Amino acid sequence: MQAYKFKGKIDSAGNLVITESIQIPPGEVEVIVLQVANSTEKITKPELETPKRRTKIKALEGWFEKTQPAPPDFDLDGARWEALKERFNVGWVE
Secondary structure (H helix, E strand, C coil): CCCCCCCEEECCCCCEEECCCCCCCCCCCCCCCCCCCCCCCCCCCCCCCCCCCCCCCHHHCCHHHHCCCCCCCCCHHHHHHHHHHHHCCCCCCC
16 A cells, blocks of 8 residues: 555535645545544534433432443452452452
């Protein structure tokens, strides 16, 4: 695969516009976009609607909507180990 570098911009409709003349043969291309770090435009992320979770426990009905999901790098086994160490007052050093 041959690599080329061109200047371009994203227009208000979200389309990529190459601002230079390019001399490459027609055909399929793969595009990698590197955004300029000192861009003054504010990037807005669309808010994703969280699905409502059903529960048979009355006390938890509104709780699921108020809490945030666990981050993708959350270590469940590590959290369990920390809780067990705290509960049983394990004081040794690993």
